[in-house]
Each structure stands twice: as C-alpha cells, then as structure tokens.
Amino acid sequence: MTDHDSGRLATLLREEAAAIDVPAPDAAAVRHRARGMRRRRRGLEAVAGLVVVAAVTTGVTAGVRGAGPGGGGVDAAAMAAYREQGAFAVGRVLHIGEHQVRFESAVTSIYYTGAGVLVRRGPVADGETGGPTRYTLVRPDGSARDLGGLRMADRVPGTDIDSPYVAYAEPHEGASSPRPGLNTAWDLVAVDVTTGAEVARHEITGAFTWGGWQAPPVTTDGTRIRALLDQGWVELDWSTGAVRTVPGTAGVTLEAAHGVYADEADPAWVVRDFATGKVLRSVRPREPMLGGLLSPDARYGRILDDYLSSDGVPPATPVRIVTLSNGATVTLPGSRFYGWTPDGSVLAFDPEAGTVAVCDPVTGSCDGARRVPAGTVRLGGLSYES
Amino acid sequence: MTADEEFTEFVTTAWPVLFRTAHLLVGERGLAEDLVQTALAKTYLSWGRIRDRGAAGVYARTVLINTATSWFRRHAWRREVATGELPDRVAPATSPDRPDLAAALRALPPRQRAVVVLRFYEDLSVEQTAQALRITPGTVKSQTSHALAKLRTELGETFQLEGVRHD
Numbered sequence: 001m002t003d004h005d006s007g008r009l010a011t012l013l014r015e016e017a018a019a020i021d022v023p024a025p026d027a028a029a030v031r032h033r034a035r036g037m038r039r040r041r042r043g044l045e046a047v048a049g050l051v052v053v054a055a056v057t058t059g060v061t062a063g064v065r066g067a068g069p070g071g072g073g074v075d076a077a078a079m080a081a082y083r084e085q086g087a088f089a090v091g092r093v094l095h096i097g098e099h100q101v102r103f104e105s106a107v108t109s110i111y112y113t114g115a116g117v118l119v120r121r122g123p124v125a126d127g128e129t130g131g132p133t134r135y136t137l138v139r140p141d142g143s144a145r146d147l148g149g150l151r152m153a154d155r156v157p158g159t160d161i162d163s164p165y166v167a168y169a170e171p172h173e174g175a176s177s178p179r180p181g182l183n184t185a186w187d188l189v190a191v192d193v194t195t196g197a198e199v200a201r202h203e204i205t206g207a208f209t210w211g212g213w214q215a216p217p218v219t220t221d222g223t224r225i226r227a228l229l230d231q232g233w234v235e236l237d238w239s240t241g242a243v244r245t246v247p248g249t250a251g252v253t254l255e256a257a258h259g260v261y262a263d264e265a266d267p268a269w270v271v272r273d274f275a276t277g278k279v280l281r282s283v284r285p286r287e288p289m290l291g292g293l294l295s296p297d298a299r300y301g302r303i304l305d306d307y308l309s310s311d312g313v314p315p316a317t318p319v320r321i322v323t324l325s326n327g328a329t330v331t332l333p334g335s336r337f338y339g340w341t342p343d344g345s346v347l348a349f350d351p352e353a354g355t356v357a358v359c360d361p362v363t364g365s366c367d368g369a370r371r372v373p374a375g376t377v378r379l380g381g382l383s384y385e386s
Numbered sequence: 387m388t389a390d391e392e393f394t395e396f397v398t399t400a401w402p403v404l405f406r407t408a409h410l411l412v413g414e415r416g417l418a419e420d421l422v423q424t425a426l427a428k429t430y431l432s433w434g435r436i437r438d439r440g441a442a443g444v445y446a447r448t449v450l451i452n453t454a455t456s457w458f459r460r461h462a463w464r465r466e467v468a469t470g471e472l473p474d475r476v477a478p479a480t481s482p483d484r485p486d487l488a489a490a491l492r493a494l495p496p497r498q499r500a501v502v503v504l505r506f507y508e509d510l511s512v513e514q515t516a517q518a519l520r521i522t523p524g525t526v527k528s529q530t531s532h533a534l535a536k537l538r539t540e541l542g543e544t545f546q547l548e549g550v551r552h553d
Contacts, residue, residue, distance in 0.1 A: 025401035
C-alpha cells in the first residue's frame with residue numbers, strides 16, 4: 001500500500017461518512033434501553049457472577065530445542081498428568097503436564113489432541129509480515145515431533161481430546177477463487193499428528209461468505225469433520241464418506257467441541273448435541289448477544305457475561321462455569337485469564353501473582369498453583385485464531 | 387445541570403460522530419442506529435463513573451467497537467447483512483465524481499471492513515486497531531492488504547485515477 005493509496009482511502013471514507021444521512025439522536029430512547037439493561041443485570045446478579053475471555057499476544061517461529069524424538073508409547077502417568085493439568089506456554093516454553101519443552105520461538109496456539117498438544121508457532125494469518133507457521137506435536141512425556149508438512153495459515157483447524165487428528169478445510173484443487181466467498185468447493189482434510197500423514201481428504205460443497213478466513217473453520221471428533229458454511233455445519237464422516245448438513249444450524253455461532261455445538265440464540269446460549277440436535281443446556285448471559293465457550297471435553301461451559309478485554313488486562317468481574325449435564329454453576333474470581341485442561345478443569349492464570357493453577361469446574365477450588373516467569377502466556381483450550 | 391441533562395447533551399454531541407463510524411462498520415442504517423444506541427446505553431450505565439466528561443466520547447467509541455466486534459463474532463449477524471454471492475463489480479458509482487465506496491465496503495468481510503474503518507477513518511494505528519479488534523498486529527496488516535486489494539478491484543480505475551489526481 002502506498003501513502004497515496006491510504007491518503008486517498010481516508011479521503012474517500014471521510015467523504016462517504018459526510019454523505020451519510022444521520023438520524024436525529026434520541027437520548028430518552030437511549031436511557032430507556034439502558035434502564036432495561038440494568039434491570040436484566042440486576043435480575044441475574046442474584047444468580048451468579050460473570051466472565052470475560054482474554055487473549056494474550058504473539059510470537060514468531062523456529063525449530064524445537066531440547067525435545068526428544070516423537071513416536072513410541074506414552075506412559076499412563078504422563079497421559080494422566082496431561083489430561084488433568086493441561087498445557088500452557090510462557091513465551092517459548094510449553095508446560096505440558098509435569099514436563100517443559102523449550103522452543104526457539106514463541107508458542108502462539110495450543111490445541112489439545114488425544115496424542116498430546118499440537119503447538120503452533122508463527123502467525124495465523126498470511127500477509128506481508130506473516131512468515132511461516134510451524135506445527136509441532138508435543139507428547140505428554142515431553143517428546144516432540146515437528147510436523148513440517150502441515151500448512152494451515154489463516155484458517156481455523158479442529159482437534160479433539162480423544163483423537164490423534166488435526167482437521168482443516170482448504171479450497172478444493174482447481175475450484176479456488178481469488179475472492180473469498182466465491183469458492184464453493186472445499187476439501188476437508190484430516191492429518192494424523194503422530195505420523196504427519198494425511199488420513200482423509202473429502203470434497204464438500206457450499207458457500208462460505210461469512211468468516212473472512214481462507215477456508216471455513218472446522219471442528220472434529222473421531223472420524224467426523226464439520227465445517228461451518230453459510231448453510232450451517234456440514235458434517236463429513238471420513239470413515240464412510242457420508243456428508244450431511246446438520247439440521248437447524250444455519251447461522252449458528254462458531255463454537256463447538258467434542259461432538260456438541262453452541263449457539264448464541266439471543267437471549268440464551270444454547271448447547272446442542274451434533275448427533276441428535278438435543279438441547280443439552282441453555283444459559284442466559286448477563287449481556288444480550290453474548291454466549292459462552294465450551295470446555296474441550298464439552299462437559300462444561302464458561303458463560304460470557306461481559307465483553308472481551310481489549311487491553312490485555314483481565315477484567316475484575318467473576319467468571320461463571322456451568323456443568324452442562326445438570327446446570328450447576330460455580331463462580332471463579334475475576335482478574336484472571338481462564339483456559340481449560342483436556343479433562344474440563346479450568347486453567348487459571350493470575351497475572352498479578354504470576355501463577356497458573358488448575359481449578360475444579362464443579363467445586364471451584366483451585367490448587368497446584370505454579371509460579372511462571374514473566375512473558376506472554378498462552379493457555380490451552382482457548383482459541384487464539386484472529 | 388443534572389446527570390441526565392449532562393448525558394442528554396453528550397448524546398446530542400456524540401451521536402452524529404458515532405453514527406457515521408457505526409454506519410461504515412456495519413453498512414446498514416438500522417443496524418448502525420441499533421449499534422449506537424447500544425453503545426450509548428452502556429455509556430449511560432457507566433455515566434456516574436466517567437468523571438472526566440471530556441473522555442466520554444472516547445469511552446463510547448470503545449464500547450461501540452467492542453459491541454460491533456461481538457456482533458461480528460455472531461455468524462447469524464454476518465448472514466443477515468451478507469449479500470450472498472458477491473457481484474463481479476459493485477453497482478455503478480452514485481456520483482460520477484465519487485466512487486461507490488459504501489458498496490465496496492459492504493463487499494468486504496466484516497473483519498476487513500472494521501480494519502479499514504478503524505485505520506483509515508478513525509485514524510487508529512496498527513497496534514491500536516489490533517487492540518480494538520483483539521487480533522494481532524500482523525493480522526491487521528494482512529487484513530488491510532487483502533482489503534485494499536479488494537477495494538482496488540471493486541472501485542477499479544476510479545480509485546487509482548482519483549488517487550493520482552489527489553497527489
């Protein structure tokens with residue numbers, strides 16, 4: 001982009017804005033709406049607290065240092081520690097269970113799989129400053145395998161806590177359009193992270209105009225991959241080749257895990273089973289048009305009662321965790337960033353104390369706080385896709 | 387002056403500025419009005435805590451962007467405003483002297499449109515835009531690059547030639 005491009009665009013935008021016919025302000029209507037919001041808030045404050053999601057920052061790529069070779073079995077104790085304690089990264093160091101793995105560049109995303117953590121380094125988006133994106137499997141025992149052939153860049157992949165696969169979508173070969181939204185043929189791809197081998201590639205069709213990524217976002221569990229197209233979640237079972245559009249999902253929110261999906265069906269956040277469509281839980285956030293986040297095992301939900309932090313500081317407001325099977329709710333303190341472990345416990349990073357703890361999603365008790373060094377913290381179970 | 391009178395005065399002043407930003411962000415009059423009302427209602431709820439009334443405009447704008455970002459996250463909202471298949475070219479310019487930027491903006495995905503509006507209309511830096519939209523600075527840059535390329539395609543020679551004339 002040249003200076004004259006940006007200058008010209010700014011001028012055009014100002015001209016466009018000046019030409020907009022602005023309706024008369026109505027302060028009384030604004031106050032009326034505000035009082036309605038306040039009534040809703042007061043009604044819900046008696047029930048529980050509220051939650052905010054926070055994203056942290058970024059890093060760039062390189063190779064793995066000091067990690068053992070991939071492959072081989074993982075002992076039960078290491079696997080149990082991974083499932084219960086999860087993973088998080090501080091700058092270049094990934095903490096998984098009771099192990100640490102140091103990379104030569106910062107970790108930018110952590111995806112839980114049944115074989116360990118899939119780590120992304122480098123930016124998610126391709127661009128003039130994008131550079132390469134690298135993926136590495138880190139097993140629960142700390143051994144690592146570089147997945148050099150995996151290229152996903154500006155898209156949202158899916159993983160599952162019980163599967164060794166990462167799934168993603170890409171424009172079907174020969175059907176790619178230079179303009180997002182015009183392509184209607186996609187390949188759904190599954191890669192076994194333990195071997196790096198592509199195990200499935202099937203074509204689906206449908207428009208994807210809503211997201212702005214290079215391909216539709218996906219979720220996966222077992223041999224199913226689902227892509228969120230304009231028509232809703234399109235599900236592929238790559239063991240049989242069967243494809244279906246999940247009924248009633250046109251226009252739903254992008255939120256799914258371990259066989260369930262959620263929708264911000266204002267005023268409630270509704271969690272449904274992909275297979276049956278049955279409502280598993282419906283929760284009303286404090287703010288209209290907000291929703292919630294599913295735990296990786298889909299047993300718990302974190303309710304978004306407030307807007308996201310945009311300044312890197314966790315809001316002081318408490319956090320509400322709901323057990324989806326029975327609706328039981330616990331409230332965790334605010335001023336912390338919250339992620340998940342693979343088994344649905346809550347990972348809590350307290351930037352003030354410089355600690356990461358694991359909290360029980362049923363009782364709310366937190367223990368095993370580990371002091372972490374200064375640096376950018378990324379928590380497992382959170383999406384850092386932009 | 388009572389707090390309500392102060393707020394009414396603030397709404398009268400802030401409304402046109404916020405509405406223009408909202409209209410550029412969401413591309414539709416009714417949604418823009420809804421967005422501004424929501425942002426101002428939230429500002430009203432915090433009115434007692436905004437001691438520096440001069441900062442109220444910045445506060446309201448932040449709330450507006452936060453609210454819009456939450457809307458962008460809703461798939462249903464995106465579908466409501468989507469035009470389906472994008473045309474090869476946008477509709478002809480409404481004026482021979484001014485290209486139809488509104489239509490070109492509407493053809494952009496929401497994130498790209500927001501990046502363009504915040505950077506080139508609100509004059510935010512890459513870092514500020516990244517913070518406002520909760521994306522990385524690298525993504526702001528790449529989204530800007532993609533958006534500019536699309537705008538050039540949509541606006542065609544008009545955009546380029548007009549730019550040259552303004553140099």
